[in-house]
Amino acid sequence: MPGVMPHDIIDLNYDLMDGEVEFNVVGLNEVGLNEVELNEVEGVFDSVCAFCDDGGEILCCEGRCMRSFHATVETGANMCPSLGFSLGELHGLPRFVCKNCEYQQHQCFACGKLGSSNVFSGAEVFPCVSATCNYFYHPHCVAKLLYRENKAAAEELERNIVGGGYFTCPIHKCCVCKQEENKEDSQLQLAVCRRCPKSYHRKCLPRAIAFEDIAEEGIITRAWEGLLPDRVLIFCLNHEIVEELGIPIIDHIKFPGD
Ligand SMILES: [Zn+2]
Ligand SMILES: [Zn+2]
Ligand SMILES: [Zn+2]
Ligand SMILES: [Zn+2]
Ligand SMILES: [Zn+2]
Ligand SMILES: [Zn+2]
Known part of the structure; x- marks a missing residue:
């Protein structure tokens, strides 16, 4: 992500009384990146843009998705x-x-396809139960990920989800050691992929997911600190980094009617 630092996160607050838009700027510098004060945004709204995974002046969706753009x-x-x-529209x-x-059509974070999330009329995708997780999944897609080697368990979970049962999606555990995160211990913070449901503890990250280019080994930057609260932002090895962008191609967001 070229030009990502130093960084400003702007919390866009609406004053519903007069429709005025108020920008609260929280300045970040290279020294203070881990002590970021994200105000109310922390843990509720995504702190980076859903398209480009960068911060700056971002607008938070007040619907269920909790994404920012x-x-x-x-x-x-x-x-x-x-x-x-346009600025006028904004x-x-x-x-x-x-x-x-608005249309209750959300993308499955596993397969990328749009599905109805309307629980009152034939929902196809369901949200992860974690309060800070903004991802939806097809029951079949998430059950397959959670029980890769146990078809019977996957099928049972799939039926449960269709019947209204809760699930916690795969991003909340490290894909290497299968343990949960511990935000207090920086080595046990999760590094979460922005394009697919894959997470690693910081200590379990493969060498190829590096914070800085390692030119002699042909390794390009895939991990960033300070963009997500208490987590590392990564693009896992399933996604090709486009050299000019410094991130994978931006074709992953689908709105209904596009
Ligand atoms: Zn963006
Ligand atoms: Zn939304
Ligand atoms: Zn799916
Ligand atoms: Zn989740
Ligand atoms: Zn781990
Ligand atoms: Zn990924």
Whole structure:
């Protein structure tokens, strides 16, 4: 992610009374990256843009998805498509709800396909039960990931989810040692892939998922600190990094009607 630091996270608060948009800027510097004060945004809304995975001036969806987006082409980094709002449109918004939340059509984080998330009429994708997780899944897709080697258990979980049962998605455990995260111990913080349900403890990260280029070994940066609260942001080895972008190709967000 070229040009990612130093960094500003902007918490866009709406004053519903007069429709004024107020920007609270929390300045980050290279020294203080781990003591970031994300205000109310922390643990509720995503701290980086769902398109380009960078911070800056981001607009939070007030629907269920809890994602954030660069709202205008100007606020996004050069490669971010953004929501494409003009500044006038942005300031005229009483609140922002993304198209996925508006139409209750969310993408499965495993297969990427859109499905209905309307629990009152034939939901196809269901949200992970973790309060800070904003991902939806097809029951079949998440059950297969959670029980790779146990077909019977996967089928049972799939039926449970369809019947309204809860599940915790795969991103909350390390894919190497299968243990949970511990935010107090930096080595046991999770490094979460932004493009697929795969997480590693910081200590379990493969060498090829590096924080900085290791030119002599042909390893390119795939991990960043300070963008997500108490977590490391990664692109796992399943995604090719596009050299000019410094991140994988931005084709992963689907809105209904696109
Ligand atoms: Zn963006
Ligand atoms: Zn949304
Ligand atoms: Zn799926
Ligand atoms: Zn989850
Ligand atoms: Zn681990
Ligand atoms: Zn991945």
